[in-house]
Amino acid sequence: xxxxxxxxxxxxxxxxxxxxxxVLVGSGFSCGxxxxxxxxxxxxxxxxxPDYLTNDSIRKTWETSLERIRDNLENGLNTISLGSxxxxxxxxxxxxxxxxxxxxxxxxxxxxIQSQSSHQSLPLPRLLRKLFHGAPQNAESIxxxxxxxxTLVELFCDIASLPIDTGFSGYRYRKPRKENLFLTQYxxxxxxxxxKRIKKHQxxxxxxxxxxxxxxxxxxxxxxxxxxxxxxxxxxxxIVIPGPSKYEDALTNTLFDSIRxxxxxxxxxxxxxLCLGFGFNDVHLQGVIKNRLRDGMPTLILTRGLTxxxxxxxxxxxxxxxISKKDDGSECYFNGEKYYSKKSLWELDPFLIEFIE
Numbered sequence: 001x002x003x004x005x006x007x008x009x010x011x012x013x014x015x016x017x018x019x020x021x022x023v024l025v026g027s028g029f030s031c032g033x034x035x036x037x038x039x040x041x042x043x044x045x046x047x048x049x050p051d052y053l054t055n056d057s058i059r060k061t062w063e064t065s066l067e068r069i070r071d072n073l074e075n076g077l078n079t080i081s082l083g084s085x086x087x088x089x090x091x092x093x094x095x096x097x098x099x100x101x102x103x104x105x106x107x108x109x110x111x112x113i114q115s116q117s118s119h120q121s122l123p124l125p126r127l128l129r130k131l132f133h134g135a136p137q138n139a140e141s142i143x144x145x146x147x148x149x150x151t152l153v154e155l156f157c158d159i160a161s162l163p164i165d166t167g168f169s170g171y172r173y174r175k176p177r178k179e180n181l182f183l184t185q186y187x188x189x190x191x192x193x194x195x196k197r198i199k200k201h202q203x204x205x206x207x208x209x210x211x212x213x214x215x216x217x218x219x220x221x222x223x224x225x226x227x228x229x230x231x232x233x234x235x236x237x238x239i240v241i242p243g244p245s246k247y248e249d250a251l252t253n254t255l256f257d258s259i260r261x262x263x264x265x266x267x268x269x270x271x272x273x274l275c276l277g278f279g280f281n282d283v284h285l286q287g288v289i290k291n292r293l294r295d296g297m298p299t300l301i302l303t304r305g306l307t308x309x310x311x312x313x314x315x316x317x318x319x320x321x322x323i324s325k326k327d328d329g330s331e332c333y334f335n336g337e338k339y340y341s342k343k344s345l346w347e348l349d350p351f352l353i354e355f356i357e
Contacts, residue, residue, distance in 0.1 A: 004341050009334045012321060013355045016298045019271035020135050025146040025153055028277025028304055033109040035150055036101055042073035044101050045094060052093030058086025077243025091245045099149070099237040103216050106150040107232065113155065123348035125160035130356060132162050132205060140184045141165070141208040143266045147282060149216050149239050157207050165206045166227065167259065174227035176255050181262050182208050210263045212256065212285060214239035225255050264288045272298040276348065280309035293317045302346050323351070
């Protein structure tokens with residue numbers, strides 16, 4: 001153990017993991033696999049969106065917001081207001097080019113991951129296996145919420161040989177379930193009662209993946225989103241993009257509304273929360289989380305850098321444990337105090353070795 005961190009910190013982290021936390025995966029996690037962050041996405045959109053603009057009036061709408069977009073992608077896009085000329089064309093281009101870039105980078109990342117002979121020992125599969133096999137006997141699922149469009153979480157579940165549920169059913173072209181997005185899965189087992197062998201159906205644990213911003217596997221169709229894996233030919237994806245239509249999409253689309261409801265139900269009752277590369281910059285997701293933090297929900301944040309939002313949460317909720325990069329080591333916030341470790345504990349692999357394995 002690292003003597004620079006108090007024993008109580010180890011105990012608190014281990015207790016949080018034993019409680020089977022909901023895992024919240026943000027863009028910082030995917031950036032570790034060379035997926036684009038907001039800055040790179042912004043550069044891509046600035047370069048490609050002009051090809052979607054069909055007249056001078058629409059180009060003027062785009063160019064009016066361009067300087068602010070260069071400064072901050074989401075804030076800049078939010079200056080394209082309702083009623084602006086060509087707003088729908090711009091949104092269409094934003095969605096398609098965002099999907100195109102994420103599709104390209106996800107394909108490369110997944111090929112690299114799968115080419116590694118030791119991919120079974122990558123950190124997220126190890127964490128997910130730990131949570132899955134350590135879950136309470138009556139648990140129905142392990143909950144993973146990701147704001148990322150990519151499919152790295154799904155891939156890592158496959159690598160870990162864990163069954164997943166994305167809220168869709170079918171085989172080749174999967175549709176969202178109509179009544180309840182997520183269903184309890186059952187498996188057949190046998191119980192010996194005296195001389196009799198009795199059939200029994202009992203809950204079968206799955207990893208439920210909640211994607212409130214959509215996915216590059218969700219194709220837009222006239223009849224609603226359809227999940228199709230490995231379809232790089234379609235860039236018209238059901239995703240909630242940064243900027244002017246973000247909340248409109250999520251509030252008006254039936255699927256996104258259902259996902260948000262299911263996700264909030266999970267967050268309202270989870271025993272603990274583990275955040276990986278999530279900057280807490282998305283107001284869309286944080287209402288229930290902030291209420292739970294006020295109630296003292298055990299929370300651990302692993303992040304390369306502390307965003308102003310995370311710093312504010314740490315000040316307001318002393319029980320949050322946050323570990324971030326500091327020089328060649330890590331800075332750990334625990335019980336309102338700040339500690340330093342020479343180890344890169346903000347990265348999932350060293351973290352698992354130090355605290356869990």
